[in-house]
Amino acid sequence: MNHADAALFALNASRDYGLKIAGHLGIPLADHEEREFEDGEHKARPLQDIRGKDVFLVQSLYSDPQQSVNDKLCRLLFFIGALNDAGAARITAVLPYLCYARKDRKTQPWDPTTSRYTAQLLEGVGVDHVVTLDVHNLAAFQNAFRCTTDHLEARDLFADHFAPRLADERVTVISPDVGGIKRAELFRRTLNERLSQPATSAFMEKGRSGGVVTGDALIGDVAGRTAIIIDDLISTGTTIARVVHGCQQRGALRVYAAAAHGLFVGDAPAVLADPYLDKTVITDTIPPFRLPADVAGAKLTVLDAAGLFAKAVERLHGAFVRA
DSSP, rough: OOOOEEEEEEEEGHHHHHHHHHHHHHHHOOOOEEOOOOTTOOOEESSSSTOOEEEEOOOOOOOOOOHHHHHHHHHHHHHHHHHHTOOSSEEEESSSSOOOOOOOSSOTTTOOOOOHHHHHHHHHTTTOEEEEEEEOHHHHHHHSSSSEEEEEOOOOHHHHTTTTTTSSEEEEEEEGGGGGGGHHHHHHHHHTSSSOOOEEEEEEEEEETEEEEOOOEEOOOTTTTTEEEEEEEEEESSHHHHHHHHHHHTOOSSSEEEEEOOOOOTTTHHHHHHHHHHHEEEESSOOTTTTTTHHHHHHHEEEEEEEHHHHHHHHHHHHHHOO
């Protein structure tokens, strides 16, 4: 990728991830400045001329001990505005983890649809394109944005990871709820291209009311098989724990969990430490900083998704140059 007509920025909170993407592309990160003020306000600006350039900005939107998710979103919005004022020809927000994507519909009277408001905020400051990975509800994500978007998926990464380890085993791919069946089916088909015998499907009954998850019926055969639970993210781990318990009750030999994003809040460390859950596999969109080192070391595998974003950036910039 020729960076003469492009620039790749990463805000400080996502600098490490930006460096990974830049490494895949073989280009340096563009220089910028972020300043903090005593009253909690802040500013950010590019430190190089970007007029007429194709600009990419990396920021993964999750809370950590230094910045809340809202801090990161606010900084992202302000920097996009500064890039626009500096004359960027096109601005692409590269968001490895997109915040508020789970609040995509009204479940109670007068509920907000925060995923749509987030899209409106990004578009309001002038973003032209958004790239993210494995959102909770693809249709809701695509409908929320009026600008162009790219939705990347981690299923090839997961299939490449599991296939050599489970090549000769009888495998069942499990969706933890009805809403995730399509995601699980796409992963199962991708995995089958790499296995010697086809994996089967299963899904778990799930209901939620007032924050309480119910339902324990597992539809599909897992007895004597290796189960892979596939989901978009792991938050508290409650959903995964229910499926692991269901697999244990029904005679699965081994159980793995795979999700693009690992938030690991609340009791998630205890869920991952469950001896019946062999391994949990995630991507690196969110560092697993909330997990104790012993749990992460023994029970967690983190796959590099930065290459997926690098390929998307390269493809998008190629189209920009040809236009």
